Amino acid sequence: MAETISAQQLMFNSFTPKVANRFIMSVGDIPSFICKKVTRPSVTFGDVVIDHINTKRKLQGKADWNDITIGLWDPIVPSGAQNVMEWVRRGYESATGTAGYPDFYKEDITFEVLGPQGDIRERWVVKGAFVSATDMGELDWANDQPLEINITVKYDYAVLEF
Numbered sequence: 001m002a003e004t005i006s007a008q009q010l011m012f013n014s015f016t017p018k019v020a021n022r023f024i025m026s027v028g029d030i031p032s033f034i035c036k037k038v039t040r041p042s043v044t045f046g047d048v049v050i051d052h053i054n055t056k057r058k059l060q061g062k063a064d065w066n067d068i069t070i071g072l073w074d075p076i077v078p079s080g081a082q083n084v085m086e087w088v089r090r091g092y093e094s095a096t097g098t099a100g101y102p103d104f105y106k107e108d109i110t111f112e113v114l115g116p117q118g119d120i121r122e123r124w125v126v127k128g129a130f131v132s133a134t135d136m137g138e139l140d141w142a143n144d145q146p147l148e149i150n151i152t153v154k155y156d157y158a159v160l161e162f
Contacts, residue, residue, distance in 0.1 A: 018121060022114040025070070027129070028107045030083045036148065037071040038111060041124055041158035067132065067152050068109075074137065074147040081136055084149055088131050105130050109153070128156030 025035040046061030074080035091105030092098075106128045113122035133152040 024112045027109040034073045042066045072149040123161040126158045129153045
């Protein structure tokens, strides 16, 4: 039997949406206040196809966690570029060509989405993150805007705690 919806349920219900500009990101030695923007974790599932006579059955396959992009301001002190390169060097030291152990370069990243009064309303913990690409920005004599750094991060998995 179909459920009946009352007029009260159809009317306006009070809600407060989360907004994109209220968040805190924490990762290693990178100061939280230089984080300008970040993409929240997302996942894509593969599929497993089972052939059965003249038909195919599909099952959910392995999870593939999509890369995260982090945008940082690059202040003079503390240097955002220096903090990012310290994380990069833990995985690969360009001066010597040596690679690091995962225990050295993998970090956990925490994203906290804040409510209107600064209370934490959502927390993501990204496990086993490492830098896969950096973009240190462009220097240009005709541009007086603050410098930005973009890094792409790969990771093992993410957990939405609440």
